[in-house]
Amino acid sequence: MGTVFDCEIQARLRDVNLGGHVDNVEALRVLDEARLMFFRHAPLPGSDRPGLLREMPGHVTELVGSQRVDYHTEMRFAPFQPFLVRIWVSHVGRSSAAVSYELRMAAGHAPAVVAESSVVFWDTAAGTSWPIADDVRATLTSYAGEPVALRERPGR
Secondary structure: OOOOEEEEEOOOHHHEOOOOEEOHHHHHHHHHHHHHHHHHHOOOOOOOOOOOOOOOOOOEEEEEEEEEEEEOOOOEOOOOOOEEEEEEEEEEOOOEEEEEEEEEOOOOOOOOEEEEEEEEEEEOOOOEEOOOOHHHHHHHHOOEOOOOOOOOOOOO
C-alpha cells in the first residue's frame, strides 16, 4: 500500500445506542469526519500546504455518490478512547474518486469497519460534475492504494 492518512476521531457518548454499542449511523459519521480531515488536512510530501483538495477551485465541492460499508466486529464505547481511521484513495476517475477506509477501535486491533465511498466533484457554478484538474489528480494519486476488501454481496 502507498501513502495513507491516519487520524483519530474522538468518540462521544451520543455515538452509543440503547444496546451499548456504537450505532451504525455514528460509524458513518466517523468515516465522514475522517474523509473531511483527509481532503482538507492530509500532509503532502514536499509541501507546507496540507490538504488533498487545496488546489480545487472554490466553486467546486465534493459530494458522496455512494458508500459500501462492512461491519466486522461490534464497536463498544470506551470513554476517552478515539476511533482510529486509516484512509487512502483507491481510484481516481474523470470527475470522481473512490476513498477506502479502515476504522479500528484501538491500535493493533483488526478493523471493526471497512468501507469505500465514491466522491463526485461538483461544479456548483455550472451545475455539473467537474473534470479533475491535473494538479488535483496528482495530489489525489499521491495517496493511491488498492481498494479495501469488501464482502461479496449475496447473489453475485
